[in-house]
Amino acid sequence: MATLELQNLQAEVAETGEEILRGVDLEVKNGEIHALMGPNGSGKSTTAKVIAGHPAYEVTDGSVTLTLSEADVADIDADVDEEDLTWNLLDLEPNERAALGIFLAFQYPAEIEGVTMVNFLRQALNAKLDEREELFEDEDEEAEAESEKDEGYETSPMEGPADDGDVGVAEFQQLLKEKMELLDMDKKFAERYLNAGFSGGEKKQNEVLQAAILEPSIAVLDEIDSGLDIDRLQDVSKGINALRDEQDTGILQITHYQRILDYVEPDYVHIMLDGKVVKSGGAELAEKLEDEGYDWVREEAYETA
């Protein structure tokens, strides 16, 4: 059971000092679906980026912690101490957070020319698995692992090694094929360059595919529904439900609209205003927003404040 917890999280834009998050509290466990809603500029995307470790934001107060259970670290090939089950994510690099099981699906994913999906995904998966082992290794083991690494090839490097990493080429091809079938994705995707020339819908589908491959404990999906037609919305929603149902991933679904919640039914809905979560409830909260907008939330929030 993995739990992501934000407590009184405050953050500003590193370059300008502009305050964005003014004390966000949230808790997401794996297997749950949370919707994070709010008007433009309320801090939803910033929350997502701060969780993942985006360098453009500086955290000024509060905490982001990830608590893992023993089951979550069953794959780790080392003794895991009790104290290693709780991580302060703010101390970690973005790739270390990814290794612990945090995934961020981007609203506007980067396009990387020249890097095929299949190469990227395999390298990402192997990097994640390696980093994961390293995070739980104590220093002696780390040194040992390093010395093993430094051996290099015995033959000329021009020959190239047979393979590297935990997941080999053939094994990965099979994994990718299965996940793409699950998401109804065209297999041509695998040989295309990462997001380059992808339509908006294809990019969103690709984000879900990556989550399916990397199997995070907690996936933060930043407006994954924006710019999708109804067919694609259904495809993407199917993928999100599969993450929860088959991988027990916890979902933090950031969205403006009720629309996606018709397909991805949230267990909890949180409303964000001016850098804070001001109201939380069940799925009915999203429906009320759809009917009545945010004004009533604003009134309620500032009356009580």
Add this chain to the structure above:
Amino acid sequence: MSSEQDHLKETDTEDRFDFKKEEKSAFQTEKGLNEETIRAISEDKDEPEWMYERRLRALKQFQEMPMPTDWPGQPDLSEVDIDEIVPYIRPDVDVRAGVDDWTELPDEIKDTFDKLGIPEAEKNALSGVGAQYESEVVYQNMQERWEEKGVIFCNMDEAVREHEDIVREHFMTTCVPPSDNKFAALHGAVWSGGSFVYVPEDVTVEMPVQAYFRMNSEGMGQFEHTLIVAEEGSEVHYIEGCSAPKYSAFNLHSGGVEVFVGEDAHVQYSTVQNWSKNTYNLNTKRALVEKNGRMEWISGSMGSKATMLYPSSILKGRGASDNHITIAFAGEGQNIDTGAKVYHNAPNTKSTIESKSISKDGGRTNYRGLVHIADGAENSSTAVECDALMFDNESTSDTMPYMEINESKVDVAHEATVGKIGDEDVFYLQSRGLDDDDAKQMIVSGFIEPITEELPIEYAVELNRLVELEMEGSLG
């Protein structure tokens, strides 16, 4: 790019490129350049009189021409002092007899090339391989089945003796005359070694022919000459790799490449060069392309203190075409000035230039290009695309395209992009589990992918590894 290249992260370190061997030469000239040096080189090679005379003429032209100094953004060449260069070193191998059995080479030369992976590369789908150490080709091997078809692949010195007529006709006459520029003249005077490739009419050499040049001694100059003659309807892919270890004194590399592309012939010349950071790399490379012939230049320029290199094609015949793909990488203290030149001298000619550069830690890359379309070269087209990738605000990249269009019925396109390696791109990859270095490495290898995909796998791997080492700053 294929998955075999994924392993680059776990390779050995820079020492593969940076090792040096104790000098063991059989003969070398004094430092500096004069008629006596020229005679010494020519005599040591037992050359015919006409070659000696060409050398002398080139020497005179070299002495008369000024150093290039006033090009905008030109690399500083003030340190290049020809009097401090040893122009010719013959290693201790009987080059006259020629070695075609690897095991006969002296150990230190074998070790050098072993480290560079040459014998392994030969095993991997090459139709022929040659290896040059200092000024001489020490090893040459051509697969028999190509020899039977009349393909010639040998070192230039042997070519002067064995294929005198072809060489005499083509060597620095119409393609790269010594009068072309100061360093072409220098090259004409002191050239040594290099490759000669001759492909008879209608013969297609399906596998690449490879040569590797290695400059091992301090303060030496390397002046190999490559002459490729592809007769009508023939096809060949020639690949060159070059490297030099790091010394405190500067080295000078001034190669010459001449390519004759016959009617309907197709030549691809690919090179991956990695010079030590104190090498001045000043070359002249040119192709003459006949009717419907096709020339392709693929080059990766790494290392060197300064590089000035603009492979050029003269499209002589109707329907001739040219394709350039170049990549340059400049780190701290480096100025890589490279680009392409194309002369459209006939109708229906076509050229494309794709130039990519990467600069970091204050490195400087320039794209310097010239496209000339002659009056009467109607229905010709050219497309130039320059992309620059920068790691930081200290690095610079300049694009200096120059177009001379003297014909109105033509299609001309130029496009340039400059980008800093994007924080968002890096963050995206990091959020997927790659660390900062690997993320940048992935972006760069994607950036250079148009080049790597054109190369045989060993070279693509090599190029990727060199880029990776450059990025770590671990190459000397």
